[in-house]
Amino acid sequence: AQSVTQLDSQVPVFEEAPVELRCNYSSSVSVYLFWYVQYPNQGLQLLLKYLSGSTLVKGINGFEAEFNKSQTSFHLRKPSVHISDTAEYFCAVSRTGGGNKLTFGTGTQLKVEL
């Protein structure tokens, strides 16, 4: 079985400041890694994914994440946030060849302030 830990339930940050949202996972098998964003009263939208290859993955809206196998981490970063980035962010994993069933973390609420 897989598990995902997002230690920070809330992250406040000022506009134009950098941000890092942390994600650690546990799995005995190879996994794919994802970050999803959920805006208020919306569904989930894929930000980026790591399937294989380069460990630095770039996504939409200027976000990027780095896969670190030795630390079992997949932290999400953005060098300069905007008010519109205020949302909840979910890290998720799925077992390779496991039918795309996602195991989600508990989410991190990013609040960008002026």
Place this chain on the structure above:
Amino acid sequence: NAGVTQTPKFRVLKTGQSMTLLCAQDMNHEYMYWYRQDPGMGLRLIHYSVGEGTTAKGEVPDGYNVSRLKKQNFLLGLESAAPSQTSVYFCASSRQTGVNTEAFFGQGTRLTVV
């Protein structure tokens, strides 16, 4: 292109009532999923389907039933609703495993059981 559409968007049920949530996707995806989202718990998989006529249990299947009579539709049923089933329900779909593994989510159904 509508993607994944869920109906209804909101519903209030009395304890013991039954209802069916409908999920429809127009992307010809093989896999479909039902998740529930509760505060502080992220999304948890209820049931999923890997193709027309097939269903399987996820992490939290108790109290729910599903059917996949047509490839494009995935129904989630509550036979006797309980207050513990108050949640936001998300349907998702994806292709079979491959390099473009990504789950597409609907907008959610907010269900309140009183």
